[in-house]
Each structure stands twice: as structure tokens, then as C-alpha cells.
Amino acid sequence: MKTVLQPVADKPTFNKSTKKSLWLEAWKKLKKQRPAMVGLGIVLVFVLMGILAPVLTSQPYDGFNPQKTLISPNADHWFGTDDQGRDIYTRIIYGARISLWIGFFSVIGSIIVGSFLGLIAGYYGKWLDTIISRFFDIMLAFPSILLAIAIVAILGPSLFNALVAIAIINIPTYGRLIRSRVLSVKEEEYIAAAKITGMSDRRLLFQHVLPNSITPIIVQGTLGIATAILEAAALGFLGLGAQPGEPEWGKMLADSRQFITSAPWTLLFPGFAIMLIVLGFNMFGDGLRDALDPKMK
Template identity: 55%
Template structure:
């Protein structure tokens, strides 16, 4: 009876039940949900203008009841800046991954479906990009187009394109030999319809999982660029930039770098756990 009820559930219901059985997935969902709510509600809970925030009389104060995470070298409240920094880091992560998903998926669809010279050219381009460490390639791109949070977002998105191009290509190579694709071709469906209406929807699961995991990588890369002064620029409360500014005072005021670093660690952990949970839920080999 239980088995028949399981088969009566829709694929979405089955995936949700598998996800809810994943402890790591639920923990990741809670962490990510917390940061998303924090980013959305920050302007309402504590309005903040980074350009006007400084109080030199309160500089380098340790954590206390008044400043629970202490203050930095300009007397700015670390807790307030960490909260508002979540908006920047999450925005960079989501938009950078969005750029990578759109561009990489399109290239992977072309390479996998058409094959031949198209596949060879795209694979050659992807191999060249993958031959460089991602952070070094991002640094080179920002050095060319100039520092700034928007350019850092573009750079992080570009370096992740090969991941989705390769993943999509492998998915397309396996799906285009399936019977439903042959049936669509037999009914006279055009190439664009077959690619975007039949192949792509059936290959979304690994892309969703990879996108979740890539947001964590994008947050780390953006923080690295901010630390080097190539990402967000002062006085923006970006976590990597905050760590960089606090590095000069680390022996006197370690809390300036410590708390933004902890925020990065927890956010990255949350997206990784969520990605693991989604992988378990969307894996068709997982038992019902």
C-alpha cells in the first residue's frame, strides 16, 4: 500500500520528500533562508548609509552590549556592516551564477546537440578557460575592465561558464539519443523546439544542483576580489573588503576581520549543504 502511494505522488512531491529526509539539505535551507531574509529585511530593520557612517570617538572598540561585534578603524559598527554586507554578497553570488548558467548552458546545448566543428570549437574554448585557476582568471578580467562590484560580478560569472558548458554538453549527449527526442524529430519538430522544449527541461536537475553549489564559490571569489581591492570599493560593507581593511589591525582588533570571515564561512556552508540536499532529492537513483 505504501509503495503504491509513493508511485502516485508527482515527481515534485517525491523530490520534496527526499529533500526533507536529508539533514544536510534542511540545515542548508535554514542557513540560506536566514541570510536571504537578513538581506531582504536589512534596510527595514536597520537603515544604513555607508557613506555617512563613521564615529572616530568609537574606533576599534571591542565587542560589547552597545556594539555586539565591535567597531572598526573608523568607528563603524561591525554588526551593521555585516548585516548589510549580506545584501552585496548574495547579490553578487546570484547574479554571477545567473550569467554563468545562461551563457554556459547555451554553449553546452549547442556543443552537445550539433556536435562536429561546433562541439570542437566550444570544447576548445572551454578547455582554455579551465586551464587557468578561476580566481586568477577573475583577477585578470577585473584588471582589464576595471575594479568595482559590478565588474567583479561579471568576472566571477565568466570564470564559471565552462562548468555549465561541460555539464550541459554531457547531459545533452545522453538525452539526444533518447526515444522522446527521436519521436519529436519524427513529428517534424524544429531543432530549437527540440533543444529548448524537450532536451533542456529534462536536463535541469544537475544544473539546479550545480547552480546552488556555485553560489557558494561565487561568494568566495567575490570576497577574494574584494580583499585584493578589485571588487567592492570603500565604503561599501562587502565582507571581503571588510576583512582586508581589518587585516592591518588584526593584532589590535581581530574582530574587524573575524566576524565578516565567519559570515562568509556560514553562508558558503549553507549553500553547500543545500546543494548536497538538492542533489540527493533530484537524483533519480534515490529510492522513493
Template identity: 80%
Template structure:
């Protein structure tokens, strides 16, 4: 009896190429109408600020005593203020200031907060205790009061307001990344990196930090809206932008006495603040859902 050799061909498995996390997140983000509306609003104000000099025919600091408190018309779309300055021009140039403070204060908060959070979560023990108690002390004060105290020490100015806003938001990012580090550092690949003698700094910045950036990016997007509001509050109190600077909060402060006789002097700056904050909040909420692994 002859032995027969039977060969069974196994089906070839086709492995689909891995998709990037950010490509998948962008696809999910595009499906969220509110997030795309928020992104459109944000980009709109960014473009207004960047191209302000090309979109206005009046200087933002041009005084004209013959055109004081003129209501909106074809020449001055948003009217003029109590010194005859074109409000439309000041709104556009004010977008530069508000977005500049929002972006750079958040970047500063993220850099300092992430560094402290990484150290606290990775080393633990007394290092974690000292940094965590420092965060608790800062969070015990209302943020706007702490910002006022910092600006009062440094002196009223836009740059000092930016520093104050960055400082008061450090604990938010520090505590967030600390909690992520506490869970990530227990992963097997971190243990393997330690076992082969990899330095702590390399483990922190090449392995742990990249795996903690998703919540930081989401919180940073939402934090820009908060920073814009805080900058407007400091400007309203006279601790941020100084007289003559086209900052939205300062514009509200200068125009509050004209609420009944010239309401447009408050309406347009207030609407610009509201719309920008809503845009960042809508985009941040959508970004959080898009980057959430549970939505995959």
C-alpha cells in the same frame, strides 16, 4: 446438454496518481537534517540582507572618530572598525552584496553555459570541437587568476567582479549540460520529434533542456557558494568592492592590520563568509541526493 456461460470478473486495477518530481524531491530533502540546516542558514542570511535597514540602528557608512575600534558591547554588538563604523550593520548590508553577486553571477553563467552546451552537444562535429576547446582553454587557467585578469581589463568594481565571476564559471555549466545533451538526444522521443519535422530550436528548448535541468540546479546551488568566495577574494584584493562598500571580503582586507589589537574586525566578516558558504554547500549536497533518481 446446455452450454453455460461463465463470467469471471477481473479485479479493477487502481492506478495511483503520478507524483511530481519536485514534490518527491522535497519530501526526501526534508528527511535530510544537514540539508535543512543548510537551507535554514541560507534563508537566514537572505532575510538579514532583505531587512537590514529594519534590523540595524546604525548606518553602515556612519563615520565616528570617537568610537574607533570599540570592542563588542550592548550598543555595537559586533564592535566598530578603524573608522568608527558599526560592524553589525556592515555585516547585514554586506549580505545583500554577497548574495547578489552569488545569485546573479550563477544565473549569468547558467544562461551562457547552457546555451553553448546545448549547441555543442546537439550539433556536434566542428561546432562541438570549437566550443569544447574554448572551454578547455578557460579551464586551463586558475579561476581566480582569470577573474583577476578580467577585472583588471574592465576596471575594479562590484559589477565588473560579477561579470568576471560569471565568465569564469561558464565552462562548468557548459560541459555539464553538453554531456547530458549527448545522452538525451539519442532518446526515442527526440528521434520521433525529428521525424515529424519539429524544428531544432523547439527540440532543444522544449524537450532536451527540461531534461537537463536537474544537474544544473544542483551545480548552481553549489556554485553560489563558490561565487561568494570568489567575490570575497576579489574584494580582499581591492578588485571588487571599493572603499566604503560593506562587502565582506573588502572588510577583511581593511581590517587585516588590526588582527592583534581588534580581532573582532576580522572575526565577524570571516565568520559570515564561512557560514554562508557552508549553508549553500550543505543545501546543495542535500539537493543533489534528493534529485538523484537512484534514491527513489
């Protein structure tokens, strides 16, 4: 009996210092990848923009000034003004808060629900796995943006409902990813040894199985934030996300599309902001995947 229990105590997987060294090694490898660090820099710039928005501008993002409509970029209005005289630079900065808020929290919601379902499906298998997997297959059968539109149409147009819709449509992505990892991890010898000690399923799942399956979720979540921001912009462009007055980049594009020839700056800067932040998350996510994937070492 003692020879069976011994691997649990000595298994490096449970050693916190070993885990710390693995993450430190991943960080050192990540720092060597210039595109990943550029992407991280872009993301941090937008995060700081959102946090320091009141410091970076004194203009109101929702003000209306009919005397300053469609002014081209100048010293007073760096990005110009829109058709209601609102400063576009200010709206871009405050819009970073909305895009990051939707991106982060929609992904967090997807990861929580998807990971829970994936854990159950992968660990218990049998009829639970069949039901949950078929649920994922049904959701994946619909184009994601159309499913998001349907959900928002049912719940009602708003930023929060757009966040909920984006979180729901991405649940299968994380659920299937964690399920595949759990199917592999649960066959490891240290899991069998932990079962012999009488460890409960709940403790086994959340202390051993999940921590050893979380790495691909972190990578996918980083890339998923970029996708969520694009989906939020698409819903805002269709009028199903941000409502009039809110400085959301997709909504800004929708409100300015009629000025594409007469005042192109009203579309250029919101579109460039979307492109830049999505590029930043994608570059950082790609580098994070290379740093954390053992096959890339």
C-alpha cells in the same frame, strides 16, 4: 506512421503532473535530510537579513565616527566597530545583500551562457562541438581566481565587474555539464519521434532537451553560489571587487587585517559570515543533489 507518433503523446516526460510529482518526491526526500534543511535555514536567514537590513539596524553602514573607532563588542555595538567607527553588525547585514547579489546573478549569468553553448555543442556536434569544447578547455586551463583577476584588471575594479568576471570564469563548468546531458538525452526515443513529426530544432531544444537536462544544473548552481561568494570575497580582499566604503565582507577583511591582534573582532565577524553562508549553500546543495540524483534513490 501512427505507431511511431504514439510515444510522443504518451511519454511521461511531457506530462506536467508527472513532473510535478517528481519534484514533490524530491522535496519530500530533501526534507528528511537534516543537514540540507539546516543549510537551507542558514541561507534563508541571510536572505532575510539582506531584505530586512533597514529594519534590523538603524546605524548607517558607511558612517564615519572618529570617537568610536575600534570599540569592542558591547550592548550598543554587538559586533564592535572598525577603525573608522562604523558599526560592524550593520555592515555585516548590508554585506549579505552584496554577497547574495553577486552569488545569485553571477551563477545565473554563467548558467544562461554555459547552457546555451552546451546545448549547441551537444546537440549539433561536429565542428561546433569541437570549437566550443576547445574554448571550454582553454578557459579551464587557467586557475579560476587568476582568470577572474585578469578580467577585473582589464574591466576595472568594481563590484559589477567582479560579478561579470565570476560569471565568465564559471561558464565552462555549466557548459560541459549541460553538453554531457544533451549527448545522452538526444539519443532517447521520444526525441527521435519528435523529429519525425517535423518539430523545429529550436522548439525541440528548449521544450524537450533542455528541460530534461536541467536537473544537474540546478544542483551545480546551488553549489556554485557558495563558490561565487568566496571568489567575490577574494576579489574584494585584493581590492578588485568592492571599493572603499562598500560593506562587502572580503573588503572588510582586507581593511581590518592590520588589526588582527589589537582588534580581532573586525576580522572575526566578516570571516564567520563568509564561512557560515558558504557552509549553508554547500550543505543545501549536497542535499539537493542526493534528492534529485536518480542514482541516489
